[in-house]
Amino acid sequence: MERSPIEEIKSRLDIVEVISSYIPLKKCGANYRALCPFHSEKNPSFFVSPARQIWHCFGCGAGGDIFKFVMMIEGVEFGDALRILAKKAGVELKPISPEYQKLKTERQRLYEICELACKFFEKQLEGKTGKEVVQYLKGRGINEDSIKKWRIGWAPETKKALIDFLVKKGYKKEEIEKAGLAIKTESHEYFDRFRGRIIFPIFDINSQVIGFGGRVFKKEQGAKYINTPNTLIYDKSKVLYGLDRAKVDIRKKNFCILVEGYTDTILAHQAGFENTASVSGTALTQYQLATLKRYSDNLYLAFDMDIAGDFATKRGIDLAQESGFNIKVLILPKEKDPADIISQDPKEFEKIVLNAISILDFYFQSAFSNFDKNTLEGRKEILKILLPVIKRIENKVEQSFWVSKLAKELDTREENIWEELEKLKLEER
Numbered sequence: 001m002e003r004s005p006i007e008e009i010k011s012r013l014d015i016v017e018v019i020s021s022y023i024p025l026k027k028c029g030a031n032y033r034a035l036c037p038f039h040s041e042k043n044p045s046f047f048v049s050p051a052r053q054i055w056h057c058f059g060c061g062a063g064g065d066i067f068k069f070v071m072m073i074e075g076v077e078f079g080d081a082l083r084i085l086a087k088k089a090g091v092e093l094k095p096i097s098p099e100y101q102k103l104k105t106e107r108q109r110l111y112e113i114c115e116l117a118c119k120f121f122e123k124q125l126e127g128k129t130g131k132e133v134v135q136y137l138k139g140r141g142i143n144e145d146s147i148k149k150w151r152i153g154w155a156p157e158t159k160k161a162l163i164d165f166l167v168k169k170g171y172k173k174e175e176i177e178k179a180g181l182a183i184k185t186e187s188h189e190y191f192d193r194f195r196g197r198i199i200f201p202i203f204d205i206n207s208q209v210i211g212f213g214g215r216v217f218k219k220e221q222g223a224k225y226i227n228t229p230n231t232l233i234y235d236k237s238k239v240l241y242g243l244d245r246a247k248v249d250i251r252k253k254n255f256c257i258l259v260e261g262y263t264d265t266i267l268a269h270q271a272g273f274e275n276t277a278s279v280s281g282t283a284l285t286q287y288q289l290a291t292l293k294r295y296s297d298n299l300y301l302a303f304d305m306d307i308a309g310d311f312a313t314k315r316g317i318d319l320a321q322e323s324g325f326n327i328k329v330l331i332l333p334k335e336k337d338p339a340d341i342i343s344q345d346p347k348e349f350e351k352i353v354l355n356a357i358s359i360l361d362f363y364f365q366s367a368f369s370n371f372d373k374n375t376l377e378g379r380k381e382i383l384k385i386l387l388p389v390i391k392r393i394e395n396k397v398e399q400s401f402w403v404s405k406l407a408k409e410l411d412t413r414e415e416n417i418w419e420e421l422e423k424l425k426l427e428e429r
């Protein structure tokens with residue numbers, strides 16, 4: 001009888017090898033031991049048995065086989081753990097049904113196209129304009145290692161250099177369009193979507209290239225950034241840029257720094273803040289929050305936030321609050337983003353991270369600095385911002401703390417605030 005892929009993978013991989021690629025293991029008699037990656041401890045109570053091919057932690061009780069370990073350490077579902085380990089073991093996973101097979105093949109080809117395109121863009125950095133791009137990136141503080149690590153590239157200013165390259169590799173123009181890399185004109189002509197742009201590949205949680213962001217370079221026309229549209233493998237609302245490289249550090253430090261752009265993320269990692277990821281457009285979605293939740297409940301936001309005006313940002317924060325995240329805000333100097341600060345002085349950014357304030361404090365500060373509490377209009381605006389936020393707090397003790405603070409600031413009775421809270425209906429989601 002044929003062995004199942006799970007058995008096949010287990011027979012090919014050694015548990016000690018798999019686990020030690022994540023955490024350092026020390027030999028201890030017939031077994032190996034380590035500090036448990038799943039709870040914090042000073043003395044190792046995490047054991048691996050090569051004879052039985054299992055692991056167990058006597059501190060927190062976690063344990064199982066290699067699949068369980070990868071699921072927990074990567075924070076992924078069983079299917080993802082299966083794929084990760086199958087790749088490691090060189091085991092091919094058989095499809096479940098013909099429809100799935102077709103979809104799988106189509107997806108697979110899109111992954112291949114994205115990977116090849118990424119290599120193509122990287123290669124272009126060696127050309128004349130490519131070298132200027134490298135100089136530009138260095139000028140922004142991104143060093144050579146980071147350029148390689150994040151696989152930054154250059155899309156030449158030609159009509160279809162990439163399409164020609166991919167067609168030669170055996171892919172159809174229709175597929176290249178489906179991968180989001182080609183645009184079809186009304187006269188059924190195809191041309192490259194990314195032209196004359198610095199390319200930031202976007203990775204999924206397993207570091208596979210699934211899409212691209214392109215930044216203008218040396219020209220005035222066109223949007224500053226363009227992105228791959230949603231495809232079979234890329235969904236903007238699901239991806240967090242850099243999370244694949246940040247996840248281990250997020251779990252280790254037990255908080256995630258969220259920034260706004262590619263360069264912010266790259267520079268943060270370069271300066272040692274490897275628990276940083278970014279959102280495009282800053283509107284956090286339910287899906288992204290659920291993904292982050294696998295790694296930590298603590299979010300530090302380093303956005304440029306205008307809570308009175310920016311509803312998308314605020315909605316994302318509301319969602320995060322409702323999903324039970326503890327949210328802190330980094331107070332950045334005016335007109336500066338994390339990239340500016342880090343490239344000038346990483347120590348300064350560290351200080352800002354240490355001095356992050358709670359989201360409630362942030363709302364209070366913003367509301368009272370944006371509006372005049374001594375005018376009726378101002379008071380209304382302040383209440384409009386703060387009441388919904390206070391209403392969302394689940395902990396009653398915490399809630400009454402903020403009610404009394406608000407009453408004091410507005411020089412009114414607490415009962416009035418409670419009454420207003422009672423009346424307030426939160427928008428349905």
Ligand SMILES: [Zn+2]
Nearest residue numbers: 036039057060
């Ligand atoms: Zn443990």
